[in-house]
Amino acid sequence: MTAPSESAAHLDAILPLVSAERMACTVTALASAEFTGRRVGTAGGAAARAWLVAHLADLGAMVDTDDFPVRAVPELYAAPTVVWGEGATSTRLTFGREVAVHCASADTSEVRRGPLGVADSGDPTGRWLVVPTGMHLSDAARAASGAAGLLVSRAVDADGWQYTLLAGPDPGPLPILTLDASTHRAALAAATGAGWWSANTPLHRRDVTGANIHARFPAAEPGGIEVLLTAHYDGVGDHPGLRQPGASDNASGVAVVLEAARILTAARPAGLGLAVALLDAEEVGALGSAHHSQQLHVGDVRPLIINVDGAGLLDQAAAVEAGGPAHALLALLDQAGRHTGLPLAAGPVASDNRRYAAVGLAAVGVGAGMAGYHSPADTPDRVDPHTLDAIARLVVATVRLAASAPATDSSST
Structure with a gap:
């Protein structure tokens, strides 16, 4: 066991090796058009996986991948065509901003046109029904037999984009579109007059294969500490005609884990075991970590787990x-955190860390913000290099300090 003062000296020697520039390059690479948003089961996701496997192998790790099934991933196969108006006037809506397809929508490739109506008011047959704010979607759907479709309000981000979700309720029998607040108000007003709506929802669901990446560095000595660093590498993926780079979510977390592994492999005590898991299918319900956590649960190794999801834009303190x-x-x-000068605050990190904790493993999730959540605005230029540096230093310091902790500090305690 290393003395505390000696541990501090070792930390002060290795922390300056953390490179924000190297991490920014990783973020830029993973957010590139080549990887098409890295949605699970896509060619872009597979290309990103191959890139990451090569990167980890270059660090000297033993690397393998582990496949698992992923069911019913929603995927737009065309941009929706949405036009609406009152009487003879018409307006075409901008996909991704004024209108998007709800993940519970039915798949309708052909355009449906019909008069506007209000959900749970009057005869719904053949009408596009505007769901009033505050009405639950399931309540609106129960009263919409024979309707052309449902129109619900959704908030947009500061850049005016609607966010993409892959995890959600099962699809229903009706097309469902989400509208920004201004368009929703206008459609609701027009529903009492001569308003009409014309749209399709080209959204199918695919059964695909996800794949986690596992990298193992030389094992700890008997009785030593085992640490597992995790981050999900998948994103929500590009839409037709709409890039969604996934820079903060979660290329930034992957960049931090890779950088921490790079530093720690060169300055790791013999009594510390280090592994990395880059996880797939987080965006469809943390399925990669669910798969991996079950493997760890029935296995002999019970590591301390640090998961990083979102290291894009620090706001005063990192969430833990x-x-x-x-x-x-x-x-x-x-x-x-005290050694590196990074304030920490208890806060929700709704990510893969919860899957590991659910099977009884010691797990912490670390998040440091993101801009452009699940939208085209999640670009590399909005990932703050100082945030990358701060979170990577935190992870490196935590793992390095674990080497001086008692060997009983593991998930089995």
């Missing part, structure tokens, strides 16, 4: 969520 028997790991993280 602890789960499982994580008291010792949380103490190490707190010590690392």
Whole structure:
């Protein structure tokens, strides 16, 4: 066991090796058009996986991949055509901003035209029904037999984009479109007059194969500490004619984990075991970590787990969520935060860390913000290099401090 003062000296020697520039290059690469948003089961996701496997192998790790099934991933196969108006006037809506397809929508490739109506008011037959704000979608659907489709309000981000979701309720029998608040209000007003709507919802669902990436560095000595660094590499994927780079979510987290692994492999005590898991299918319900956590649950190795999801834009403090028997790991993280000067705050990190904690493993999720969540605005230029640097230093310091912790500080305690 290393003395505390010696550990601090080792930290001060290796922390300057963290390179924000190198991480920014990783983010730019993963967010490139070549990887098409990295949605699970796509060619872009597979290309990103191959790139990451090569990167980890270059660090000296033993790398393999592990496939698992992913059911019913929603995928737009064309941009929707949406036009509406009152009487003879018409307006075509901009996909991704004024209108998008709800993930619970039925697949309708052909355009449906019909008068506007209000959900749960009057005869719905053949009408596009505007769902009033505050009405639950399921309630609107129950009263919409024979309708052409449903129109619901959705908030847009500061850049005016609607966000993309892949995880959600099962598809219903009707087309469902989401509208920005201004368009929704106008459509609701027009529904009491001569308003009409014309649209399709070209959204199918595919059964695909996801694949986690596992990298193992030389094992710890018997009785040593095992640490697993995780981040999801998948994104929500591009839409037809609409790039969604996934820079902050979660190329930034992957960049942090790769950088931490790079630093730690060159300055790791013999008593510390280090592994990396880059996870697929987080955006469809954290299925990659669900698959991996079950493997760990029935296995012999019970590592301390640090998951990074979103290291794009730090706002005062990094969010930390602890789960499982994580008291010792949380103490190490707190010590690392104080050493590196990064404030930490308890906050929700709704990501893969929860899957590991659910099977009784010590897991913490770390998040440091993101701009352009699930939209075309999630671009590399909006990932803050200082945030990448701060989170990578935190992870490196936490793992390095684990080497001086008692060997009982593991998921089994």
